[in-house]
Amino acid sequence: MGKIRVLIAKPGLDGHDRGALVIAQALRDHGMEVIYTGLRQSPIQIAQAAIQEDVDVIGLSSLSGAHRTLFPKVIEALQERNAGDIPVVAGGVIPSEDIPYLIEKGINKIFTSGSSTEALANYIKQLINPEHSKLEQPNKIAHIGIAVHSIDQAISFYTDTLGLELEGVEAVKSEGVKVAFLKIGESRFELLEPLDDTSTIQKFLDKKGEGIHHIALEVDNVEERLQKYKQAGIKLINEEAKSGAHNSQIAFIHPKAANGVLLELCQHTEGSDL
Amino acid sequence: MTERNNWEQSVEKTIKRFPERKETFTTSSNIKVDKLYANENTDKYEEKLGYPGSYPYTRGIQPTMYRSRFWTMRQYAGFGSALETNKRFRYLLEQGQTGLSVAFDLPTQIGYDSDDAMAEGEVGKVGVAIDTLHDMEQLLDQIPLDKVSTSMTINAPASVLLCMYIAVGEKQGVSLDKLTGTIQNDILKEYIARGTYIFPPKPSMRLITNIFEFCQLHVPKFNTISISGYHIREAGSTAVQEVAFTIANGMAYVDAALKAGLDIDAFAPRLAFFFNAHNHFFEEVAKFRAARRIWAKIMKEHYKAKDAKSWKMRFHTQTGGSTLTAQQPDNNIVRVTLQALAAVMGGTQSLHTNSRDEALSLPTEDSARIALRTQQIIAHESGVADTIDPFAGSFYVEELTDKIEDEVYKYIDRVNELGGAVKAIEEGFMQREIQHNAYETQKRIEKEDEIIVGLNKFKLDEEVNPDLLKVDEALEQAQKKSVKMTRENRNQEKVNMALINLKKQAKKEDVNLIPYILDAVKQYATIGEICNVLRDEFGEFTGI
Numbered sequence: 001m002g003k004i005r006v007l008i009a010k011p012g013l014d015g016h017d018r019g020a021l022v023i024a025q026a027l028r029d030h031g032m033e034v035i036y037t038g039l040r041q042s043p044i045q046i047a048q049a050a051i052q053e054d055v056d057v058i059g060l061s062s063l064s065g066a067h068r069t070l071f072p073k074v075i076e077a078l079q080e081r082n083a084g085d086i087p088v089v090a091g092g093v094i095p096s097e098d099i100p101y102l103i104e105k106g107i108n109k110i111f112t113s114g115s116s117t118e119a120l121a122n123y124i125k126q127l128i129n130p131e132h133s134k135l136e137q138p139n140k141i142a143h144i145g146i147a148v149h150s151i152d153q154a155i156s157f158y159t160d161t162l163g164l165e166l167e168g169v170e171a172v173k174s175e176g177v178k179v180a181f182l183k184i185g186e187s188r189f190e191l192l193e194p195l196d197d198t199s200t201i202q203k204f205l206d207k208k209g210e211g212i213h214h215i216a217l218e219v220d221n222v223e224e225r226l227q228k229y230k231q232a233g234i235k236l237i238n239e240e241a242k243s244g245a246h247n248s249q250i251a252f253i254h255p256k257a258a259n260g261v262l263l264e265l266c267q268h269t270e271g272s273d274l
Numbered sequence: 275m276t277e278r279n280n281w282e283q284s285v286e287k288t289i290k291r292f293p294e295r296k297e298t299f300t301t302s303s304n305i306k307v308d309k310l311y312a313n314e315n316t317d318k319y320e321e322k323l324g325y326p327g328s329y330p331y332t333r334g335i336q337p338t339m340y341r342s343r344f345w346t347m348r349q350y351a352g353f354g355s356a357l358e359t360n361k362r363f364r365y366l367l368e369q370g371q372t373g374l375s376v377a378f379d380l381p382t383q384i385g386y387d388s389d390d391a392m393a394e395g396e397v398g399k400v401g402v403a404i405d406t407l408h409d410m411e412q413l414l415d416q417i418p419l420d421k422v423s424t425s426m427t428i429n430a431p432a433s434v435l436l437c438m439y440i441a442v443g444e445k446q447g448v449s450l451d452k453l454t455g456t457i458q459n460d461i462l463k464e465y466i467a468r469g470t471y472i473f474p475p476k477p478s479m480r481l482i483t484n485i486f487e488f489c490q491l492h493v494p495k496f497n498t499i500s501i502s503g504y505h506i507r508e509a510g511s512t513a514v515q516e517v518a519f520t521i522a523n524g525m526a527y528v529d530a531a532l533k534a535g536l537d538i539d540a541f542a543p544r545l546a547f548f549f550n551a552h553n554h555f556f557e558e559v560a561k562f563r564a565a566r567r568i569w570a571k572i573m574k575e576h577y578k579a580k581d582a583k584s585w586k587m588r589f590h591t592q593t594g595g596s597t598l599t600a601q602q603p604d605n606n607i608v609r610v611t612l613q614a615l616a617a618v619m620g621g622t623q624s625l626h627t628n629s630r631d632e633a634l635s636l637p638t639e640d641s642a643r644i645a646l647r648t649q650q651i652i653a654h655e656s657g658v659a660d661t662i663d664p665f666a667g668s669f670y671v672e673e674l675t676d677k678i679e680d681e682v683y684k685y686i687d688r689v690n691e692l693g694g695a696v697k698a699i700e701e702g703f704m705q706r707e708i709q710h711n712a713y714e715t716q717k718r719i720e721k722e723d724e725i726i727v728g729l730n731k732f733k734l735d736e737e738v739n740p741d742l743l744k745v746d747e748a749l750e751q752a753q754k755k756s757v758k759m760t761r762e763n764r765n766q767e768k769v770n771m772a773l774i775n776l777k778k779q780a781k782k783e784d785v786n787l788i789p790y791i792l793d794a795v796k797q798y799a800t801i802g803e804i805c806n807v808l809r810d811e812f813g814e815f816t817g818i
Contacts (some may be wrong), residue, residue: 013380013396015469018509018596018712025713038817039469040384042392048531064380065745069395095635095742113600113633114729115718256735 004128007055009037009046011074014064019091023059026117027124033255043070047077050086056128059120060107062134065096072205073104087127091115122231135225138217142266143181145205147213151193154210158182158189177201179245185257190216214252216264221248222249225265229253241267278314279788284310284337288327291341299341299660307502307660312486313667322567322672326662328582330570332675333663334621335586340659344626345617347649348425348590352377352402353636354749356412356424359402365639371646374417374455375425375626378435383470385431385805389754397750401427405757406798411445420448420597424455425500425590425624430472432459433481434801437792440493446674456497456590459485462523464814465699468507472805473611475696477812482527483534483788486541488788497546499527506704507550508596510712511595513561514678516550518685519616519695519704521568525686526695538577542584551613552594558613559665560674562620566591567675568682589599591617591633592626598633602728603740606630611648618652619665625649625777635742670743757800764798772797773807780811 006025010017023033035053037046050058060071060080071090078084079159090102091111095161099110108127111120151169158164164182171178176199180191192213194202204213219225222241230239235254244250244266253263278533306410310326310333313319324330327337353357363374378401381393387405388397396401404410405791414424419442428435436457443453461478464471471478482499489498503511503520511519520818524545549565553560555675569587594612598606607630614627627645629637637645653659663673692698699705718724725731772794779785794804 012394013384013386013392013470014400017469021709022510022713025709026716040392043818047754064396065399066395073395084422093634097740097742099781117716118720224342 004032004057005053005055006032006034006057006059006124007037007046007050007053008034008059008061008265009041009049009074010039010061010069011041011043011046012062013040013062015039015063016063016090017061019063020059020061021060023091023117025119027121030121030125032121032124037049040067043073043077044129046074047083050078051081051083052060058063058086058088058134060088060092062090062094066094068098068101071102071107075106087126089120089123091120118231119233122228123233126206126232135228136220138219138265140218141187142216142218142264142268143190143211145190145214145216145264146193146211147192147201147208148210149193149205151178151191154191155180157190164189170245171195172253173244175201214262214264216250219265219267222242222251222265222267226251229257242266277320277325277328278312281310281337283330284327287616288337288342292338294338294341295343299657301657302626307657309338310662310725311664311667315467316667316775318376320560322676323666329574329585330567331586332567333666335566335588335623339621339662340618340653341662344653344659344674345622345649346373346423346797347371347646347653348373348375348624348626349642349646350375350377350425350427350592350626351642352379352400353400353743354402355753356402356409360413360415360417361637363413364641366642366646366724367417367422369643369646370650373423373425373624376427378426378428379403382435382801383428383435385472385801385809387800387802388750388757390447391804395750396749397753403749403753403799404438405753405802406760407438407441407795408760409437409756410442413708414439414446414624415441417455417658419443419447420452421445425458426455427458429458429461429464429468430478431801431805433485433788433791434795434804436485436489436493436504437788437795440792441796446626449535450493451495453493454495456500458502458548459484459499459546460502460523460527461527462695462699463520466506466519466523466704468502468566469808470504471815473808473812474815475700477525477532477808478815479696480534480783483531483536484788486544486785487534487536487786488533489544490540494544496544497588498541498544500546500548501527502548504548504550506708507552507594510596510707510715511550511708512711513557514681515567515685515707516713517561517568517678518689519708520547520549521565521572521682522686522689522698523703524569525572525576532577538573538579539581540754542573542577542579543581545584546590547587547589549589549591549617549622550594551591551617553597553609553612554772555612556665556671556674557678558616559619560562560671560678562589562591562622563663564675564678564682570681572789579712584768588623589625590626591620591622593628595628598628598630599726599729600633602734603630603634605728606633607644607648610645610654614648614652615656618658619663621663630738631742634740636745638741638743639787760798761800767801768797769794772799773803777811778805780808 024036029033087108089109167181169180176195178193182189192201235257238251241249241251248266248268250266255262323332327335328626335767380396384403386393486498489496501524507516566587572586573585593610608625629641629645631641689698722730776790779790
């Protein structure tokens, strides 16, 4: 596959092209072929240029407030020319309340003021070449973390009633928790008891009471995965992996990124027995 | 000590016209605050610093600076229709603003009527839509043009808007020599950074010198140009590049006017400047001081101007729009305060403070009021305006001022080697330099080598969406109807004659076009009609 070809375009009369120029340069540095239309392009001119230049994606920039009128017109002009399959991303001074309207009109994604060029470049790579940047899926559910007030009180339900095997109990001082591991098939339950009031588990219990706290996914290369998630703009709690129980490397993904579920990535390194 | 005596004498004269704001200035501890603190024994004091109101103006262009009068608080405003903007202007004047500053929408700035296909989606968005004299009459309704000075951010069609302003003045019974204000009229920075050009450089420079000449004869109190570094900085330049390219452009205008046969001391006193104020506080203060000193030297030594008024760099400042963040927008109030303070410490003549929500949309009335209040607090509560140029003599600020001056001269030399500003722009030199710095800045921010609070550090999980100003989508239709009505109700024959006449005169390179544009404007010719005549004759600039 050759280089990704991008058309950066300024629809309308807006003359502010600092953002467009910076993005053009950044995408070139990411190995893409970038064509910049220059100022004052009509939606039809932009569609024609995109077709002529055979681009993979179009980036629109407007800071003048004309986006609600002009961005959808670019989509229309592409469709009229049977080029509606060229994805269009956009940026500039776009109030957040306008974003749903623009997405509905066929813009793939809006990058507002303050977005990183890195996130944009990765988004485009993913969009054009999804196979290339796809990560292996996580191997399995490593464990399900359950917050409890007291392991001593909770444990008998799991060992006696359910009949699960208790593998061990361990204090993880850095996280302020005591942990009990119970094996179930290829996965585990992890009962979490706070060691002190400042523990995040204590805060969880205060707020929500006992219950499922997180789900941990076993992955092969946690650092690489975090890097890619970060670039794609996925909200992370830990941008770098840290040491977890049993010699593992772990990091948490923000619940906002996963429909309200706290996900943990965990990678078991050599010599870890769990 | 004769220089000091000269200054003291000019202070006495100035105070007779503009008395000091207070009989005595003191701190809270009753310590007396003097007009000026100076150590004349420092090395090259008079050569480098001098006295306020005297060459080389490092310490300011007036003998008493803000002891007599504060800077003009001039908030840039305009959106939607002329009627709506007129309301905002009258509100701002009631709130204590002391000058007007008009923002025009992009079709007006690029010489298209509101019903032109090119104008679609842009009518009334970034400023007010003005198609004909009729709109200008509404815009300035009940605003006395002999008392209020008006700054107009208009460049390629500056001559058209100036003529509309003159025509409204005449209708109010205000004679031309009483009109005060500024037109931006700085086309070179449009090619470099702002993008609202129409014609190629050569005819554009002709229109500019036509304005210089016309105003010198008829509208002597109007600032005929505001040579702008603001947009160069917004496009991503450094502080040094901002000053260097602005002064290089200024020299190109002076050269063009001299070439057209104008006398330097006849037009140079009406040249004004416009700078940005960013966050690096001391660099900004030093930048303003250095810019004044450089311009004074160039005008006196290079161009041999004799009138001291030609040496003085008078400038407007606006706080830096590109420094504002869409994230946690209230933080922008603090940024604006710092930047405004730097502009005041740098001796600005007028100031626009940005509103907190400008990274998101045009300001709401609430945000615009806070922005104005920021200036009023600096003026009335902080005491920083009670003594002149208080940072003079700071080892750091003086060193920065000298260094900026040196670096600016290096750039000016490079521009001159390329054959002057017009050539340097045509070759894309300035654009490349700015673009390079813009990209480097972006990379530093993404690597977190440069911290922007709320953007790459100290972020909030959940952003609060503030209320934003909405320009009514129906406005575009209403404005289209309005221009159509004006076209129907005017004397078409007279309009045609005025336009044909303008076309004829435009062919002759040595004719001053302003009287002919004024004539067309008075017949309610539209801005698009006038600019199209000139497009036919001059051609259009299509980018570099």
